[in-house]
Amino acid sequence: MTPSDLALDGAEAITLVTLLLGGLLIVGYALRTGVPPMPTGPGTRAAMLRLLPERIDGTIYDLGSGWGGLAFAAARRYPGNPVVGIELSPLPWLFSRVMLAVFRYPNLSFRRADLMAVPLNDAGAAVCYLMPAIMQRLAPKLDAEARPGTVVVSYSFAFDRWVPDAALMEADAGPLLIYRYTVGRRPVTPAPGASSPAGT
Template sequence: MTLPELIFLVFVLLVALSIVWSTLQTGISPMMSSGKALQAMLASIDESDNRPENGHLIDLGSGWGTLVIAVARKHPHQQVIGYELSWFPWLVSMIRKYSLGLDNLTLYRKDFRNAELGDASILFCYLFPGGMHALHEKLKRELLNEIIIVSNAFALPSCEPTKVIQLNDIFQTPIYVYYWRPKC
């Protein structure tokens, strides 16, 4: 094996280990939303006519940037934010952001549980039951305004969704839409 090959192999191993580590840390891998989920979530964001025009659109766990980049391209005049803990997917999403020249997109390598969400008009996510529970607790504690939440596959505990879209895929994946109020 040549030295460049060895360096490449070590790099690939480090990336794989870091993804395994962050999956264990967060509870979910950086799996991308499917094409159908992406289209349904973009449509739900578009349909949310009564959101404040200057509110931020925030992806809680932006992974490789699949969803957050699609939102930023579709809404070039709104501030779009992504929070992601896993460094390699975050790095890839940063490269994609700069190569597409998306000035309205900010990507933080940060835990969304420690993020300020008060300026959000729409939150979107593809998490897991534990992540949805953590989000619900955070919203109840900190959020005083009404917002829209669009969640791929997982529901907010004890909140009635405004709409559930069932995707035409093998899992019949639900997309949950909430008009979240502080009392929920």
């Protein structure tokens, strides 16, 4: 083997650099958001969608839509509702937009945005697979913006101070729970260390 056998030709070098830059971009955004673009599997998606009501009034959001798989599944299940995937990481977002250009779903759209900056007042439901830190920032946003009755289904991570109205573990979802909450309808547990009402 000679040194020239090991040298990359132009096309190989471009492919390698593209893959490297793509990987760095994905890792960089995962560090920025604190959430990697790990997709839910088909079984988990189906279980999450089963926790949503039969009929939903309003937009269905996938908060952190990653590569788009869960949002596509929601758009198929609810053809009469607008489904919006919100994703900050450029490559997963671009991938989902390309998939949407190929498999056209008239009720589905993807927005490249920070989910914390997107108003949720038109939401009828939201699904998410995030991480504990952003879940705790999302809870007060949903309380402030989402209409009472909006259903939120989260895979794997719970809202610390909200009590879910349902939780299930599916074989396909692995050893992790799926939680369902209803905005305005669920009891809220006191914050740790909060003082109880006078005299109690």
